Every structure is written in structure tokens, then in C-alpha cells.
Amino acid sequence: MASHKLSYTASYIAIKFYGLTLDERIGNHFSTATKNFYRNLVAFLPSHLSWYQNSLSKSFWRKLFIASEELLLPGDLMHIICRKYYIEQLIDEALSEGISQVVVLGAGFDHNGKFKANEKATFFDIDTPYMVEQKEDFLRDFGYKNSNHHVCSIDVEEQNLVDVLTHHPDFDSTKPTLYLAEGFFDYLSLSTTKQVLEQIRSLTPNHQLITTLFALEELNFFYRSSFTSGVAMVGETLKLPLNRTEFIQLMKDHQYTLQQEISHQQMYDDLVCSTGLKLPVMKGFYILTFK
Numbered sequence: 001m002a003s004h005k006l007s008y009t010a011s012y013i014a015i016k017f018y019g020l021t022l023d024e025r026i027g028n029h030f031s032t033a034t035k036n037f038y039r040n041l042v043a044f045l046p047s048h049l050s051w052y053q054n055s056l057s058k059s060f061w062r063k064l065f066i067a068s069e070e071l072l073l074p075g076d077l078m079h080i081i082c083r084k085y086y087i088e089q090l091i092d093e094a095l096s097e098g099i100s101q102v103v104v105l106g107a108g109f110d111h112n113g114k115f116k117a118n119e120k121a122t123f124f125d126i127d128t129p130y131m132v133e134q135k136e137d138f139l140r141d142f143g144y145k146n147s148n149h150h151v152c153s154i155d156v157e158e159q160n161l162v163d164v165l166t167h168h169p170d171f172d173s174t175k176p177t178l179y180l181a182e183g184f185f186d187y188l189s190l191s192t193t194k195q196v197l198e199q200i201r202s203l204t205p206n207h208q209l210i211t212t213l214f215a216l217e218e219l220n221f222f223y224r225s226s227f228t229s230g231v232a233m234v235g236e237t238l239k240l241p242l243n244r245t246e247f248i249q250l251m252k253d254h255q256y257t258l259q260q261e262i263s264h265q266q267m268y269d270d271l272v273c274s275t276g277l278k279l280p281v282m283k284g285f286y287i288l289t290f291k
């Protein structure tokens, strides 16, 4: 991921979330404030992306968009809804259990910092310099600034989280901290992933981690190629070469114990079935929490 470029994967997450939540059966699971945040975000994106705001508001284009996405990679759309839905709940749970600092790694345009940061919990969104600039502009332009929500420029391929965060006046290494890695480790090499895990361990001895995982080998050859080439076409790369068992072993090697696992099947049986929609959740997608 180049530090000086817009992340298209982060932008398309916002576009897909916006488009899908226009359907009430999905939109009912999110607050109006969250839906407005993503609608405003899509409008804020460069013009070759912001046109989605108008086109997806029309049911015909939305249906066409969904049909073409489902053809290329079934479940890609619904996995976005599921990760936003379950991660929001997991963050709330962690905050109610005493977490008072949240670090969102590769935050992209995620909304949680804006809405959940308060005097009891400080949020730090971490991303590459250009993405941080874009997010700062968006938060300012739409009146989303929050004094307990900080957006920090750190390219983890080049900088050490410890060096940057320990110098931040509002970061406190002694606080019980939650790290959120939603669609993040997949874009890092194995060696950078290990470095990040070591850095967060030394930065905050008392912490927990919520992460997503794409176990690509669970997809058939066509859908796996569709996923990896789709990401490559927008100039980004899926780099972490681990299946579910190997990822959990990597975490164990870094002194983490798996606390909770939500599989694509569970997300389908629970959230998707409650909407009455027949859209699948991408195979191989997991949300995992570790302590």
C-alpha cells in the first residue's frame, strides 16, 4: 500500500456499506448517524467514486451492482455489512468491560472513532499519511471532529507504532487498550504482521485484539482469483499467506489466546437470515477476538 495514495479498498467498503444499507432490511441494523456518515463519505470521495452516491440511490442500479458483485465474488457485499455490525457490538462489549483506549489499525474511513470516543474512551485511528489527510479533511468538512478521537499517520511498513504512539500526548500505555484490525493484517506481509504484534505487546501490556481474517484457501480457485485480482486492480495486495489454523497459531506464538470466533456461516445464520435476504457471506471470512 503506497503511503501517498487513496486506499480504494477502504473507499469501496464505504460505498458498499452505503449502497446496501439503503435497503431497509439491512439499514435497520445500523443507526441513522452511522448511515449518514457513510453517505457523506461517499459524497466526499473523488468524483470517479462519489458518483456512486447518486447512482446507488436508484433501486435499478443498486440491483445491477449487487448482481455483478455477487457474480464475481459471492458474499463480498454481505461480509462488509457483517464486519461493521459485529465489530460495533464487540467494541461496545469491550468498552462496557473497562477498555478505555482503542487503537484502530488501518482505520481507513471507519466510523467507530467518531461515534464511540468520549471522556471514558480515547480512540486512535492509524493509517498511512495520505489516508489520514483525507480522513482529517472529511471529519472537519462534515463537522465530525471529536476531541477524544485522534487520527494518526503511521505506515506500519516503515514506522514503529511504539515510537509514534508513545510520543502522542493523549496516548497512555497503562490503559486497558483494545486494538481493532479490521481488514488490516491481510494487507501486510507475515514479517510486518509479526512486528506489529510485537510492537502492540510492548506498547500496552494490558490489551485485547479484534481482528478479521480472510482464509483465502476456503474460496474456490475462481473466487480466490477474483478477490486477489480485484484488490490488485486498485493497486493493493493481499499479502498474509495464512489459513485459519496458521493464523491462530501465529497469534498463540505471540501469547494470544482466542476468546471468540464468528465464522461466515454464523454471520449468515444470525444477521443475514434476520434480514430475510438470500445473500451469502463470503466463505473464509472470520472475526476473531484475542486476549
Ligand SMILES: C[S@@+](CC[C@H](N)C(=O)[O-])C[C@H]1O[C@@H](n2cnc3c(N)ncnc32)[C@H](O)[C@@H]1O
Binding pocket: 001, 007, 009, 010, 013, 105, 106, 107, 108, 109, 110, 126, 127, 128, 131, 154, 155, 156, 157, 158, 181, 182, 183, 184, 187
Ligand atoms: C481494506 S482497508 C480497511 C479499512 C477499515 N479498517 C475498514 O474495515 O473499514 C485497509 C486499510 O489499511 C490501510 N493500510 C494498508 N497498509 C498500511 C500500512 N502499511 N500502514 C498503515 N495502514 C495501512 C489502508 O490505507 C486502508 O485504509
